Amino acid sequence: MRAEDTFRFAITALLQQPRRAGLSLLGVVIGVVAVILLTALGEGARRYVAEQFLTLGTDVIVVIPGKTETIGMMPGFTGTPNDLTLDDAEALLRRIPEALRIAPISMGNETVSYQNKSRQVVVLGTTPEFFELRGIPIARGTGLPEGDIDRGANVTVLGMETARELFAEQNPVGKSVRIGEWRIRVIGVNGPRGTHLGQNLDEVSIVPVATGMRMFNRTSLFRIMIQLRPHSDIDEVKRKIEAVILDRHHEVDVTCMTPDSVVDSLSAILGTLTLVLVGIATISLGVAGIGIMNVMLVAVSERRAEIGLLKAIGATHRQVLLIFLMESLVISTAGALVGLGVGYATIHLVTWMYPAMPVVAPLWAVISVLGLSVCAGVFFGVLPARRAMRLDPIVALASKG
Amino acid sequence: MGEQTLHALEAVTETISAGEHVSIIGPSGSGKSTLLNIIGCLDKPTRGQYFFGERAVEGLDPDELAQLRLNEIGFIFQSFHLVPRLDAIANIELPMTLAGIARAERRDRAREVLESIGLGNWAGHRPAELSGGQKQRVAIARAISMQPRLMLADEPTGNLDTQSGVQILGLLEELNQKAITLVVVTHDPEVARRGDRILEMRDGEIVRRLSATEISAANPIFDRGYSGARS
Known part of the structure; x- marks a missing residue:
């Protein structure tokens, strides 16, 4: 099965239950927005302080x-x-x-x-x-x-x-x-x-x-x-x-x-604060991941007949696994991208309202939150996908659907 | 209290030759579906051997079995088993999709198959918009899209009215004439009668084997019938 076909198959499955997919996606969006905004505020505060002191001159x-x-x-x-x-x-x-x-x-x-x-x-x-x-x-x-x-x-x-x-x-x-x-x-x-x-x-x-x-x-x-x-x-x-x-x-x-010493100690404090905020926001990503897992478990049990059919007509274990993993991956990735968009839009809004405050999402945070949500999609998608993979086709075909 | 192992099949020895049309008949619980699953490589016998062509199926791993089902075997079910969210043509494409055939090519092939079963105008319709007979025709189109050697049908007319049932059987026989081996499981003597041979099963064993000539003569089993039973 080609990757693009697996992807298309996942999309059709998700669109069949748009509200369910949308809600689990929303969980990811909230997590990603939280990480981006909180790091942006933390990083903004750090930069603000550093800028202010450094314009004094380091001498x-x-x-x-x-x-x-x-x-x-x-x-x-x-x-x-x-x-x-x-x-x-x-x-x-x-x-x-x-x-x-x-x-x-x-x-x-x-x-x-x-x-x-x-x-x-x-x-x-x-x-x-x-x-x-x-x-x-x-x-x-x-x-x-x-x-x-x-x-x-x-x-x-x-x-x-x-x-x-x-x-x-x-x-x-x-x-x-x-x-x-x-x-x-x-x-x-x-x-x-x-x-x-x-x-x-x-x-x-x-x-x-x-x-x-x-x-x-x-x-x-x-x-x-x-x-x-x-x-x-x-x-x-x-x-x-x-x-x-x-x-x-x-x-x-x-x-x-000296500006350096002040900036150093304030940066250290704000840096720690930012990490704590990231930690909290990451928990919300974990919750979102559990949401995805839940939705996928429901999907697997609802689509037992389809899984049975796929296996009967020649889908391998690996293909069934990938089909369901792809669905959770699509949810988490789409959630991450939407979250990124919403996060950046909010940052623009804040910058527009408070121009003096440099609110900048640090690149490391953006990259890690994207990576993290994609990983969450795979991680929390594995259990449902394995369940689908292990279904006995004969039993699965006998289910209604 | 000891555990009791129930054997769905006992001492079944049978050879189905290429190009044959074999009917398997029997009441529910007689083991005919289990036999079909073994023939279709969905299940392996706990004891004994099954050869698909030259290949001993017991030695194949799950992926090799999947490959075999994909390339050599077409399945047709009583409840059609179309994927409800996919339109007719996408359902027909499904095995080709699993096989990794490019989209344009499989679309062409699926359209060709769809035309050949007379549903050329229904490509974009979802299963919910099709009649039972149309659904089963789409299912047949899906089963033949990979040009299998063996076609297995489990109660293919069980959910259809008589007229649609006759059409479906006609379609299957047409395929059989194009050298596809056809095995039909049914409890309907009328359906069974159309095979070259009939295997009658009971309690996991083949209790009777009837050849075409024997069928054409009036035979008591068909008077008893199984129409009340469901597999």
């Missing part, structure tokens, strides 16, 4: 006040660290030769208003280096003034979105806005930079770091970003930073984060 170290012993735990929740001050930042710049740029950062939320318009924004206190470090273009006016970082001028660079909301089409440069109780002169406007690390840099107000700290009455910096010279040894620099801090604070009460 950036972020120093955060507070010590953490456990990777993955955000610092700041453990103990009460010493303040991380502007003096610390200056000491780091002075004593670490690999440091190309240092951007101390303070942060707070405040209302920015101009005439009768106001909005709540994130106020970032920092230095001109920050613009270079984060790649923020200046669209109008100038960036933050260079000079003594302890002396905070009452000036701000507005994010383009903030500027547009407050000033509409007017040029904000030279105008004064109110930030909380402070009267601040606008000296520039950011070009577009978009959301980065969960912060929309188009919707901020950037002020000199000392101004920011005064404004929010802070004694400690939010963090210090250090960009290294090319070809620096990141681990070596980390050790040097810790030495400087130990010298100044008498303990190492900061955490040094």
Whole structure:
């Protein structure tokens, strides 16, 4: 019997009971869609995090006040660290030769208003280096003034979105806005930079770091970003930073984060999560396989007369086995393909609704889910097919049908 | 309590020559179907030997038996055994499909056979749309599609009205005249009478052998008849 004839024979048999075949196929579809979507979401989350951190550049170290012993735990929740001050930042710049740029950062939320318009924004206190470090273009006016970082001028660079909301089409440069109780002169406007690390840099107000700290009455910096010279040894620099801090604070009460280390630990967590999800989804494929087996067992007992006839007119054991295996294989393969289609359509829908979220079904997942469902079709089809194969033709011919 | 082995056939020794038309008659449980199954290589005797041509069937494995049935033997059943979801022509093609013959070729051959039994216009009809006589003709077409040497018919007219039955028997006899050996199992004396020879069975044994000449003379067995019994 030719393969295409076995296939055609299977199709006619399945079409004879379309609802039954359809329902067992649906089981496979659900399993496949579950695997594809869950891995796509897991992989999407991993890529999102990785992308966000890697756009920082791999040559950036972020120093955060507070010590953490456990990777993955955000610092700041453990103990009460010493303040991380502007003096610390200056000491780091002075004593670490690999440091190309240092951007101390303070942060707070405040209302920015101009005439009768106001909005709540994130106020970032920092230095001109920050613009270079984060790649923020200046669209109008100038960036933050260079000079003594302890002396905070009452000036701000507005994010383009903030500027547009407050000033509409007017040029904000030279105008004064109110930030909380402070009267601040606008000296520039950011070009577009978009959301980065969960912060929309188009919707901020950037002020000199000392101004920011005064404004929010802070004694400690939010963090210090250090960009290294090319070809620096990141681990070596980390050790040097810790030495400087130990010298100044008498303990190492900061955490040094590199994009690599964050991405690595988050990837590991998300990777494990993805595998767990795949495991769960695989169980649903197993259930679908049992559904196929059930349907095929019913088919074999209903078609005993046909099996008897096939054997009487000269079908070999192998041919009978293949005829029934082909049917379960067709169900599982068709289910896998439909599932693949539905899965990808859903991914497109999600991407369309949430463009920022990269939802990508990893190729390994797609290939393995296809392989797995085809295998499930064969695996769960063997028992019914063997039962058909072993039917005694004389007994089978005597059945009604 | 001991187990009792029942032998469906006992001490049957018979030779059927090529081109013969043999009828097997007997009441139900007489072993005529078992004998037919052995002749058709669907069953093997637990003891004794069966030769199909030169070949000792007991030495053949299941695949060789299947091959033998496919190429040498055509089966016709009382309940037709057409595959309900396949149309007439696809049913006729079935043995050729198993044999791995390409689609175009088997379609041509099936159409030819269908024409020869006078159902040329019914190729696309499913069994449910055919009358009993038409179904049996399709079954005969299927049985001869591989050009077998031996044709076995188990109560071929059992589910048919008299007129269709006569047509089917006519068709079978036509095939017999084209040198196909024909063995018909029946409990109907009228059907049996058309054979060259009649084997009468009872309790697993052949109790009487009648030749054509003996049949034509009025014979008491036919007066008794088996029409009440079903195999």
